[in-house]
Amino acid sequence: MEITEKKILEWLEEVKDPEIPVLSLVDLGVITGIDINEHRVRVTMTPTFVGCPAIDYMKQDIIDVLNSYGIDHVDVVVSFEKSWNSNMITEKGRKALKDFGLAPPPKHNLIVDIDILEHIECPNCGSTNTILKTPFGPTACRSIHHCSDCKETFEQFKPV
Amino acid sequence: MNETALKELLYKVADDQLIIGHRNSEWTGMGPLLEEDIAFSSMAQDKVGQSQALYQLLHELGEKQPDTIAFTRNADQFHNCQLVELPNGEYDFSLIRHFLFDTAEAIRFDMLTTSSYTPLAQLAKKIQGELRYHTMHANTWIKQLGSATEESISRLQSSLDKALPYALGIFEPSPYEQELIAEGIFAGEEALKAKWTEKVTEVLSQTRLEIGDLSAIDPKFGGRQGKHTEHLQPLLDEMSEVFRIDPAAEW
Structure with a gap:
């Protein structure tokens, strides 16, 4: 073959x-x-x-x-020649993250500032009435958020 | 390319990341609140990882393996600035040091993204994105606690006054300053210091903390040439304790 x-x-x-x-x-x-x-x-x-x-x-x-x-x-x-950023996660990958209970990272123009970390869509109920609790989570690539609607705390695969 | 100048730059930047990473890790399990415990632990992981990637660049230039470089040198062979080796002290001091150092390192890596040494430019681009989270963290807390209560303000002010001479030591000129600039490897400590002063002043202006006249401060130089405070060697002894028991162990 x-x-x-x-x-x-x-x-x-x-x-x-x-x-x-x-x-x-x-x-x-x-x-x-x-x-x-x-x-x-x-x-x-x-x-x-x-x-x-x-x-x-x-x-x-x-x-x-x-x-x-x-x-x-x-x-x-x-290699760092072609270095990773979170926009490189495929659509299929973004869906898998969401199904897993992790909010996929928002697409960005490669300059991450605090604004795009607020109002992340809650993977449990879909609300964007959410707040960033801390940009550091259980692994280097996750941040922690809280949903003001369903009252669940959730993690996001954070944008880089 | 002037390899001696490049290596000197890589050593000091990598050593800064390793030592501040180790200090950050000392907050693991000790943070004043859970989120801060995790934040300092995460930043420790990032910074130690970044030091490893920088030591790898040195290895590719003919130096020893990253683990050997990290764990088998003594204090007088380290080129980190003295600021990063100071003990954590209380949370206010750690926070001020985090703010002063991370602002400088973030700007340094921004500048290195255009380095004429491509492997360093590529790595800097990657590190730059990670450090945004570190400076975001530092700025958030400095702004909040720097304008909160009398106690938080006076504690931070006294830590700031104590840390500033060491922070200025970050910018100790390299013997190869001119070569680095001329060859486009790095735009130099003076340029970095100017950008740092502007950024630090801008953030502090949103608080009740006073930075004062930096030109009146005598910087704590020496770290870049291997002259350190009494605090570095005990840190290295602790950090390398397991490695030294059996340097050839497979993990």
Whole structure:
């Protein structure tokens, strides 16, 4: 069987963010390059946050999944050449986040200021009558908000 | 490209991130309220992670592995400014230091996004986005507590007065200042200090805190050349304690 970039991306759908197991790395937007050279595949990825502690797990997961499809030589390179921002999460990924109970990050023009963190849509009831409690949550990529309508506290995958 | 100048810059910036990251982590489990505990812990994670990525750039330029650089040097081999190594003290001091330092680091990384050394420019662009959350956090609390009660204002004012000479030490000139500027690697400490002064003054003007005349203050220099306060070595001993038990351990 011929290995194509499309095929690789399809297989990589199986590799999920270890902290958000409904979201694949492809939908998260952190896979920034696939290079195929005969039977050798090089996957380039970029972290969501520079200090993301999950990066080594993700690298190993990529290798394991591609190995399971018969690709024995897999290199995973971490690069900042094409650096991640939260606009790179796909529509499918945004829906998965919401279903998981995490508000997807608002699209932005790459300059995040405090205004776009207010009135985030509540993933539980859909209200935008919400307030930012703190821009720092249980992981580097999440902020904490409170919904004034359904009174639930929720997390957001924060815009970067 | 002048590699000696570039490495000197990378070392001081990386060391700043590592040491302030460690100090931030000391608030884990100790914060005055849960959100602050999480905030300082999150910022610690970001900053230590950023230091690792900067040490990686040094490694690519022929220096040792990031862990070796971080955990096996003594205080006189560190190039962080003295501000970041000072003990956390009470919350007011940590907050003032966070505000003064993070304003400077955020502007520094903004400036580095246009560095002629591409790997640094790319990394700076990434770090820049993360630091917005740190300065947002600092500014929110400084504005709030800097105009709240007599106690909060006088505590912050006294911490500000104590921290300012050290904060000016951030901008200790490098021996390679001219080379860095000429080669477009970094626009220089003077340019950074001017932008920092403007930003810090703007935020403080929205509070009841007084910054005073900065030109009358004698900056605490020395950190960039490995001269540190008595507080750095104990921090390094604690930080590297586990690593030094078995440097070859697989984690």
